[in-house]
Amino acid sequence: MMLGDPMHTIGILIGTRPEAIKLMPVIRAFEHIGVNPKVFVTGQHRELLEPILSELNIVHVENLRLMEDDQSLGDLSARVLARVQEVLRRHQLHLLVVQGDTTSAAMSALAGFYENVSVAHIEAGLRTGSRRNPFPEEMNRRLIACLADLHFAPTTQARENLLKEGVPSGRIHVVGNTVIDALFYVRDHLLDSMAPDPLLEQIAARGRQIVLVTGHRRESFGTDLASICRGIRELANAFSSSIEIIYPVHLNPNVQREVRPILSSVTNIRLTEPLSYARFVEVMLRSKLIITDSGGVQEEAAALGIPVLVTRQTCERLEAVEIGVSEVVGPDKNKIVEAAYRLLTDEHVYRNRAVPSAVFGDGHSAERIVQIMLGDRR
CATH class of the missing domain: 3.40.50.2000 (Glycogen Phosphorylase B;)
Known part of the structure; x- marks a missing residue:
């Protein structure tokens, strides 16, 4: 047609x-x-x-x-x-x-x-x-x-x-x-004209690596999202001197009520308001690792070659898993921590995963x- x-x-x-x-x-x-x-x-x-x-x-x-x-x-x-x-x-x-x-x-x-x-x-x-x-x-x-x-x-x-x-x-x-079209457009045409972000500049000055987190899916509301947050908290504490976790928190009250009580008191976790798309792309580009339940972020990370941990029970983007850039850990606190620890401490494992792909x-x-x-x- x-x-x-x-x-x-x-x-x-x-x-x-x-x-x-x-x-x-x-x-x-x-x-x-x-x-x-x-x-x-x-x-x-x-x-x-x-x-x-x-x-x-x-x-x-x-x-x-x-x-x-x-x-x-x-x-x-x-x-x-x-x-x-x-x-x-x-x-x-x-x-x-x-x-x-x-x-x-x-x-x-x-x-x-x-x-x-x-x-x-x-x-x-x-x-x-x-x-x-x-x-x-x-x-x-x-x-x-x-x-x-x-x-x-x-x-x-x-x-x-x-x-x-x-x-x-x-x-x-x-x-x-088409998310890759949007990603490349922002990366190649908009980022250079943006004013420096104070939070990113502060993290860079401290010599810390960024772990980007997103989480908002409806099926995770409640115990699964709480488990994800506990895993993020444990990871932050384990790497308190070397990483900063940036988590733009979705405005949905079901997300807010789980995330903030568990994570707001951890000193190297930065809970922010939702970011503009251009700023979000900038944070992705500066990230060592991404932990997410977002489909679009999985696709973007694959294009950029940034390893991803997927905090969902199921995944419809198995192409990224097959090429190695993504790993499905589910809303499991222990699996999140174990997989992140491996990527943050084993450079050989990390390099094998951090390979840009045009799969999407x-x-x-x-x-x-x-x-x-x-x-x-x-």
Whole structure:
């Protein structure tokens, strides 16, 4: 399915901060050839999304502002479905682009199906094989696979996953992941113009290595996140004179209530507010090791050659594990500490793991996606 003449008929749907980061290169690739897609924001993330839209200069035609405090998945799903369906009717789109596996993406794809609007899915085909892990993302992306007309898979393994589910091969295109486009753009074009960060300068002056931590996934709320934090605390204490841990803490109260009581009193752990994307990329580039439950961070770290410990029960990015840059340790305090200790003390092990890879993309995924959408296969 090729779009033909796409002028003023393409909609791009953004619900969360990661979607904004990964869709920015696609928006720019369209604009580069004179096509101005209509960008719609659901506002599934509110405090996290609006700053990133400003930072990446993403101009939207509508923000549905659907986020509510302590919202349930059912309530959010219903609001997204109804409002996006209304938007599609009003703007008479021919193609709706969704990214990833959020509730916004899944319900918007369903709205597109209801309104007979073609759906293109970017980052298609990721699977863990466990319906509830990650939750609800695994079922969201399976649902989108049933609804989409175009499937942009980041890797050949993602393509194979889609084929096994009966998606016609002609609708699947292996293009890499657009997060690598965003990462390389920030690294190569924005970092040099940024003012020095006082925290990073202070850590560098003390001669300490940075361990970057992120953790926010819904399935980890409660005991798993507490276990992860206890592992981080033990690691910080074991390397109190040689590492600084930077943890930008997600604004979700379920994350805040676990992280801060366990980690806030440890002197070499820096709990920060969420960082701008450019600043986050800078911290990644300066990090010795990353401990995360984020999918995008796993992909970025693989491209940069920074070893990653994945604090999840399951992983849909096994390509990074297979090449050695990632290791799945789960939300297990002891495994986190043991794996980090090995990487921080054994230089041979570290060097073998710290190898940049293009397994998730080469920085030109968005260009390929736009060419395919427009039927330009040059």
